[in-house]
Amino acid sequence: MERYTEKIRERARDLLESGKVDVFIGYSKGSVPMMNRPALIREPREVNKLLWDNHCALNLCNYLTKRTEKIGIIANGCNSRNIVTHILENQIKREQLYIVGIPCEGMVDHRAVARAVGQRDILAVEGLGEEFLVKGKDFEERFTKQTFLQRNCVTCRHHNPVIYDEMIGEPVEEGELPNGYADVEAIEGMSSDKKWAFFAQLISRCIRCYACRNACPLCYCPTCFVDESKPQWVGKSSDPTDTMTFHLLRAYHCAGRCTDCGACERVCPVGISMRQFTRKLNKDGETFFSWEAGLTLEKRPPLDTYRPDDYNDFIK
Amino acid sequence: MLERTFTIKEWTEALKKLRSFYRVFAPFKEGDFHSFREFDGSGSPDFNFGNTRLSAKALIYPQSERMFDYTLDEKNPDVNLYKEAVKDLSPQAIVGIRPCDVKGFRLMKRNFDNEEYRDPWWVQRFESTILVGFGCNDPCPTCFCTSVGGGPFNEEGLDVIAYNLGERFVLRALTEKGEVFLAKAEGDTGPGEDERRKMEELKRSSVEKISSRVATDQLKLKEVNALFSAPFWEETAFSCINCGTCTFFCPTCWCFDIQDEVFGKEGDRLRNWDSCMFPLFTLHGSGHNPRENKVQRVRQRFMHKLKYYVDKYNDGVQCSGCGRCVRYCPVNIDIREVAEKMNSY
Ligand code: SF4
Numbered sequence: 073m074e075r076y077t078e079k080i081r082e083r084a085r086d087l088l089e090s091g092k093v094d095v096f097i098g099y100s101k102g103s104v105p106m107m108n109r110p111a112l113i114r115e116p117r118e119v120n121k122l123l124w125d126n127h128c129a130l131n132l133c134n135y136l137t138k139r140t141e142k143i144g145i146i147a148n149g150c151n152s153r154n155i156v157t158h159i160l161e162n163q164i165k166r167e168q169l170y171i172v173g174i175p176c177e178g179m180v181d182h183r184a185v186a187r188a189v190g191q192r193d194i195l196a197v198e199g200l201g202e203e204f205l206v207k208g209k210d211f212e213e214r215f216t217k218q219t220f221l222q223r224n225c226v227t228c229r230h231h232n233p234v235i236y237d238e239m240i241g242e243p244v245e246e247g248e249l250p251n252g253y254a255d256v257e258a259i260e261g262m263s264s265d266k267k268w269a270f271f272a273q274l275i276s277r278c279i280r281c282y283a284c285r286n287a288c289p290l291c292y293c294p295t296c297f298v299d300e301s302k303p304q305w306v307g308k309s310s311d312p313t314d315t316m317t318f319h320l321l322r323a324y325h326c327a328g329r330c331t332d333c334g335a336c337e338r339v340c341p342v343g344i345s346m347r348q349f350t351r352k353l354n355k356d357g358e359t360f361f362s363w364e365a366g367l368t369l370e371k372r373p374p375l376d377t378y379r380p381d382d383y384n385d386f387i388k
Numbered sequence: 389m390l391e392r393t394f395t396i397k398e399w400t401e402a403l404k405k406l407r408s409f410y411r412v413f414a415p416f417k418e419g420d421f422h423s424f425r426e427f428d429g430s431g432s433p434d435f436n437f438g439n440t441r442l443s444a445k446a447l448i449y450p451q452s453e454r455m456f457d458y459t460l461d462e463k464n465p466d467v468n469l470y471k472e473a474v475k476d477l478s479p480q481a482i483v484g485i486r487p488c489d490v491k492g493f494r495l496m497k498r499n500f501d502n503e504e505y506r507d508p509w510w511v512q513r514f515e516s517t518i519l520v521g522f523g524c525n526d527p528c529p530t531c532f533c534t535s536v537g538g539g540p541f542n543e544e545g546l547d548v549i550a551y552n553l554g555e556r557f558v559l560r561a562l563t564e565k566g567e568v569f570l571a572k573a574e575g576d577t578g579p580g581e582d583e584r585r586k587m588e589e590l591k592r593s594s595v596e597k598i599s600s601r602v603a604t605d606q607l608k609l610k611e612v613n614a615l616f617s618a619p620f621w622e623e624t625a626f627s628c629i630n631c632g633t634c635t636f637f638c639p640t641c642w643c644f645d646i647q648d649e650v651f652g653k654e655g656d657r658l659r660n661w662d663s664c665m666f667p668l669f670t671l672h673g674s675g676h677n678p679r680e681n682k683v684q685r686v687r688q689r690f691m692h693k694l695k696y697y698v699d700k701y702n703d704g705v706q707c708s709g710c711g712r713c714v715r716y717c718p719v720n721i722d723i724r725e726v727a728e729k730m731n732s733y
Pocket residue numbers: 131287288289290326329330331332333334335336337347350
């Protein structure tokens with residue numbers, strides 16, 4: 073993976089110097105272990121800020137919305153799928169983008185790492201291959217990357233970018249997956265009351281900071297429904313009804329669009345797994361419409377398509 | 389002043405007794421992190437923690453507070469009258485709060501309790517609260533309290549200070565309120581020579597363990613407009629997603645929004661935490677938004693904490709160095725770096 077860092081810098085420098093792009097968007101090293109910082113590079117001399125490691129799990133497509141310049145951007149599987157969705161939804165033009173594709177080997181779940189060292193303070197996380205090393209003040213522990221992948225990476229079927237101008241590495245193999253929706257099926261099997269209790273518990277610690285919404289490239293509305301005041305769709309207090317309304321509606325607004333990139337879950341400061349909502353919708357998209365978001369520019373997503381011969385009666 | 393020592397078990401028992409006099413809030417580990425919860429007598433609070441994920445801010449300044457209620461029912465003689473909503477303002481003890489978070493309350497007092505304004509609920513809650521602080525034996529790598537006038541065993545604003553000596557806790561009253569609290573806790577008398585030595589050692593070593601230093605000494609001297617138009621804001625703000633994490637987690641952020649909620653003919657007037665990072669924060673009724681892009685919003689947060697506040701009150705920055713915004717900002721915007729940029733601009 074380290075090899076990608078060098079390549080990214082090289083490509084960013086070339087693209088900026090040749091004027092093919094005005095800016096280049098990638099990740100840079102953060103000041104806190106495992107917390108990378110998205111960066112916008114304007115000058116070739118700044119490209120050494122860029123890197124690629126186990127913690128590039130924020131979705132960079134989020135930073136493309138309505139930009140007007142020519143942009144170079146790095147994209148792995150899920151990010152590239154969001155770029156496709158962004159193009160389909162007119163948030164950015166294909167011609168504006170120079171996409172440097174990266175075959176992705178999955179990202180590390182920072183919470184799982186903190187848990188594994190008993191929430192002791194982590195000073196550094198090093199290593200890019202199969203293993204990584206976690207250093208604290210008076211401990212050093214080695215872990216296998218495969219057992220610390222983010223949950224969305226475990227069930228990922230599209231590690232390789234689906235759209236790019238060039239790839240900087242050989243595509244990784246998309247292995248056979250066991251049932252990726254076992255967790256959703258477990259919830260589907262619950263009674264209504266149990267489901268309600270499950271989701272109420274899931275979001276009980278939500279503080280309505282909206283990091284999950286704002287980290288998601290799909291949420292670009294000029295005014296989100298939770299921020300509308302005329303009419304006011306949802307209360308702004310910490311009342312559980314309003315918080316549930318926020319979560320359910322946010323999820324539905326992502327229906328047929330979510331790529332399960334995991335950015336929402338990664339950023340929640342209290343560790344809520346709100347992907348449980350969107351994953352049900354992703355599963356339904358596959359079951360009812362044979363649809364996975366962001367795989368092609370050739371087809372409109374199911375929820376913005378109308379066909380006169382639709383077999384459903386309610387639509388006629 | 390009164391001093392007492394407790395084993396961990398004795399301390400939990402003492403807290404149970406104290407429940408007859410106070411609502412006792414203490415850190416409980418739930419899932420990955422610690423939160424302040426009211427101690428209901430079952431389970432045990434856990435005092436082995438870096439700091440609670442959210443600060444204790446909400447215990448004095450709730451995220452949502454019902455200020456008033458009212459009726460719109462014309463048949464009701466009280467129609468359209470705001471009535472103060474019932475609130476529990478009875479004595480409470482916040483046990484296990486860190487010195488930086490106590491400092492947070494001191495800074496917040498500027499806003500809620502000053503010569504011009506006295507916010508009735510903030511003041512009443514604050515005054516009925518006992519702050520039983522636990523010093524930090526092992527400050528987190530993101531802490532920088534010593535750079536902003538605090539310290540891991542800083543006693544300012546605390547009613548009682550506690551030393552966690554592993555097997556035993558030593559508590560010392562610092563105010564009259566604290567004296568009353570500790571007297572009610574009963575338990576053993578003060579520490580012996582050996583324990584005293586350990587306490588001194590902790591106080592010294594904890595300060596040495598703080599690895600982050602942030603210079604703020606030049607902020608006051610800077611020209612406000614120059615800082616406002618400095619070139620670094622755009623780059624600083626690029627990664628920001630304008631969420632509420634940094635401000636909601638901050639023990640010193642005090643901004644709120646007032647909302648009316650009506651159901652049928654009955655209404656509530658609520659006060660909710662707000663954040664200068666939200667676009668709605670400055671949206672005018674006319675539709676105009678003076679801070680319509682995120683660079684302006686990010687600049688506001690840092691300028692407020694590190695410049696406007698500094699100029700207005702002449703008492704340092706509006707930050708207690710708790711490090712929460714550094715740790716939990718999802719895109720790693722680090723106030724230590726921004727302060728450095730501003731201070732050296
Ligand atoms: S909802 Fe979450 S997982 Fe889905 S695209 Fe948005 S950030 Fe990614």
